[in-house]
Amino acid sequence: MYEQNLYSMGAKKIGVTTLPPTGCLPAAITLFGRGSNQCVARLNQDAVFFNSKLNRTSGFFESRRACCGTGTIETSFLCNVRSIGTCSNATQYVFWDGFHPSEAANEKLAQSLLQQGFDLIS
Incomplete structure (x- = not known):
């Protein structure tokens, strides 16, 4: 409604x-x-x-905590797949590190933006 x-x-x-x-x-x-x-x-x-x-x-499991490390403050070179505590399935997380969206979240955003673009020209 x-x-x-x-x-x-x-x-x-x-x-x-x-x-x-x-x-x-x-x-x-x-x-x-x-x-x-x-x-x-x-x-x-x-x-x-x-x-x-x-x-x-x-489709995301976690949106308040990042996949990498502790999921709170790590970013840049401090955050990689070998960081202690990094999740095993980043596709379920909205954020990769403390500041940046995960690849899965970026993909959803890109799909949305592309669809909006297609809607504008069709």
């Missing part, structure tokens, strides 16, 4: 991304933290639940 409303308002392509830990946003802590300076666990749990449902629809 919402998609139809958006479409009637002119939206033709809609992208959906994962949520960050929304309970750690300054506004969330201020509004829902009950005077504490801690992240709001309930909001973070909602984001985790949403992300897990979204991951199941896109």
